[in-house]
Structures are given as C-alpha cells and as structure tokens.
Amino acid sequence: MAIGLPGCAQVGGIRAKDRQVMTVAGPIDASALGMTLSHEHLFADLRPYAEQISTPIPLGGDVVEVILPHLQEIRRLGCRSVIDCTATTLGRNPALIKRLSEASGLQMLTVTGAYVAAGGRFVPPYVLDETDEELAARWIGEWRHGIGDTRIRPGLIKLGIEGDPLSATERKVLLAGARTHLETGLVIASHTGPWAQVEPGRNARCAFAQLDLLEGAGVDPSAWIWVHAQNEVRGDLHVQAAGRGAWVSFDGFRPGQENGYVAMIGRMRDEGLLERVLVSQDAGWYNAGQPRGGEFKPFHPIFTALIPALRKGGFDESQMQMLFVHNPARAFALRTSEWISGDT
Numbered sequence: 001m002a003i004g005l006p007g008c009a010q011v012g013g014i015r016a017k018d019r020q021v022m023t024v025a026g027p028i029d030a031s032a033l034g035m036t037l038s039h040e041h042l043f044a045d046l047r048p049y050a051e052q053i054s055t056p057i058p059l060g061g062d063v064v065e066v067i068l069p070h071l072q073e074i075r076r077l078g079c080r081s082v083i084d085c086t087a088t089t090l091g092r093n094p095a096l097i098k099r100l101s102e103a104s105g106l107q108m109l110t111v112t113g114a115y116v117a118a119g120g121r122f123v124p125p126y127v128l129d130e131t132d133e134e135l136a137a138r139w140i141g142e143w144r145h146g147i148g149d150t151r152i153r154p155g156l157i158k159l160g161i162e163g164d165p166l167s168a169t170e171r172k173v174l175l176a177g178a179r180t181h182l183e184t185g186l187v188i189a190s191h192t193g194p195w196a197q198v199e200p201g202r203n204a205r206c207a208f209a210q211l212d213l214l215e216g217a218g219v220d221p222s223a224w225i226w227v228h229a230q231n232e233v234r235g236d237l238h239v240q241a242a243g244r245g246a247w248v249s250f251d252g253f254r255p256g257q258e259n260g261y262v263a264m265i266g267r268m269r270d271e272g273l274l275e276r277v278l279v280s281q282d283a284g285w286y287n288a289g290q291p292r293g294g295e296f297k298p299f300h301p302i303f304t305a306l307i308p309a310l311r312k313g314g315f316d317e318s319q320m321q322m323l324f325v326h327n328p329a330r331a332f333a334l335r336t337s338e339w340i341s342g343d344t
C-alpha cells in the first residue's frame with residue numbers, strides 16, 4: 001500500500017498516514033479512501049438559481065433506483081470512494097449522497113463553497129451581497145455544524161470560476177475559499193474556465209490567476225485543484241501548474257478519449273509530475289426535473305476503458321495506485337493539526 005511518494009511524508013507537520021478525510025459519514029483516515037473517483041456527480045439541479053428557489057422540484061422516488069446500480073457496478077470493479085463535486089447551488093444534496101453512500105458501500109464526500117461560473121446562472125443573491133469574510137463564515141459554519149440541519153460536513157471547498165481576468169465576485173469567492181481553507185484545512189477545487197476547449201492558454205490564464213490570488217492569501221498550491229484541466233489544450237501549462245505544486249485534474253474522461261488521456265497523463269509522468277495528477281470523469285448527473293433524471297452517464301468507463309488503456313500505454317501498478325489511490329488521499333486529506341472525532 002505505502003509507496004514512497006515525495007510530498008507524502010510531511011504536510012504542515014502532520015504525517016500523511018495520520019491525516020483524515022471528511023466523508024458524508026464522518027472523518028476517516030486518508031489511507032482508507034482506497035480507489036477513488038475524484039470528480040463525479042450523483043444528482044444535480046441545473047436550472048438557474050432563481051428558478052430552483054421559485055419552483056422547487058421534489059426529489060423523485062426513482063432517484064436511488066436510477067443512481068444506485070451505477071454505484072454498485074463500480075464497487076464491483078474495485079472503486080471504494082466517490083467525490084461528489086456538485087456545487088452548493090447546483091442541487092447539492094448531502095442527505096441523498098449519504099443515503100447512496102450507505103446503500104452502495106462507497107465512501108463519499110460533498111462540498112461547501114460557491115459556483116460563480118456558467119455566466120452567473122447559479123449565483124444566489126447572498127454571494128453577491130456578502131463580503132469574503134461573511135461567505136467564509138457561512139462555509140466554516142457548514143464545516144463546524146454540518147450543512148443545513150443534516151449534520152453532514154463538507155469534505156472540500158468547490159468553487160466555479162471562469163473569468164479572464166477574474167471578476168470582482170470571483171476574486172471575493174476565492175478569498176472566501178482561502179479563509180475557509182486556512183480555518184478548516186479543506187482542499188479548494190475550482191471548476192476553471194469555460195466548459196469547453198477554447199483557445200490555447202485561455203483556461204490556464206484563469207487557473208494561474210486563481211493560484212496567484214490564493215498564494216497571496218496564504219494558501220499553499222498543494223491545497224488547490226485545477227478542475228477540468230483537460231480543457232486546456234497546452235500540456236506545457238499543465239506541467240507549469242503542477243510544477244508550482246497545484247493539483248491538475250483531468251476529469252472529463254469519456255470512452256473514445258483513451259488516446260488523449262493517456263497522452264496528457266503520460267506527459268505528466270514523463271515530467272516527473274504524476275504525483276500532482278487526479279483523473280476522473282465528471283459523469284453521473286441525475287438531472288432534476290427530467291424523466292428518471294435524463295441520460296445518466298455511467299461511472300464504469302475509467303475501469304473498463306481508461307485503466308486498460310493506461311496499462312497498454314506503459315503505466316505500471318504503482319503508477320496506477322498513485323493516480324487512483326494515493327493522489328486522491330493526499331489531495332482530499334485535511335490540512336489541519338486538529339484530530340476530528342467521529343461524533344459531530
């Protein structure tokens with residue numbers, strides 16, 4: 001299990017093996033995370049925020065029936081943990097995630113934070129009105145007391161940022177993320193840039209602007225995940241971000257993209273930066289308001305298509321362990337000296 005990973009031994013004076021991850025069922029040892037899909041979605045409500053509030057959609061009775069078989073399938077394929085990255089105002093539903101975690105036997109994480117990308121369609125008024133300090137107080141409150149009345153605590157800070165340059169709201173939200181991170185030890189994962197491959201360098205500019213701001217606020221780059229880095233077509237910029245110590249997340253894998261993913265990940269390996277790479281699918285998405293959630297994207301392709309392609313591409317078992325076991329454990333481990341007991 002333990003392989004010698006640089007940066008694994010000591011983070012903030014805390015030994016990696018003594019660090020914890022906050023799942024929806026409470027804290028666990030980071031080393032217990034196991035094979036992990038680091039960026040997926042179970043359930044989402046993708047209607048504009050105002051509409052979500054004015055016309056709430058009751059959770060359909062078929063939600064568990066639709067999602068659970070997909071989770072059972074990857075459990076059989078060796079998966080042990082799923083990070084649900086559904087942002088706060090995109091239908092985040094901690095109670096449902098916990099229910100699916102219990103039913104599937106998979107460990108799961110949910111988020112705190114704010115999503116101000118997608119042209120602002122998911123931005124609630126309080127995100128515009130409050131200061132970074134007030135937003136951080138909200139998110140730290142979720143960490144301390146649980147989300148709403150669920151007593152379920154977030155395991156990461158999920159932000160949605162797309163500006164080039166960053167907007168004033170994006171800067172504020174990032175500062176709130178920095179404050180929350182420094183108080184809680186939660187990692188910050190930023191959806192970065194437009195959700196598309198745009199001109200070369202565009203997404204990286206958004207990524208580096210975030211990294212600069214966060215570093216200036218006292219956040220170590222290793223506490224920040226560049227989500228959807230695959231949308232940046234320039235591999236040298238992935239290398240640059242990982243070289244600064246950030247996590248580079250290639251998280252939109254679909255069957256048919258094997259060659260592209262093996263090449264992107266292979267470049268990071270060749271540069272000696274595999275220890276900063278996360279790989280996932282951004283799949284799932286039971287979509288509220290659609291019959292049976294619309295077209296649910298299965299979680300198995302990492303196991304049935306990408307991992308075999310990586311093996312064929314020369315990745316050995318220790319590199320596979322690094323990508324899918326050790327890196328997620330290091331990325332989502334709490335950067336805090338506080339030891340958290342199971343009772344919230």
Ligand SMILES: [Zn+2]
Nearest residue numbers: 039041085282
């Ligand atoms: Zn996502």
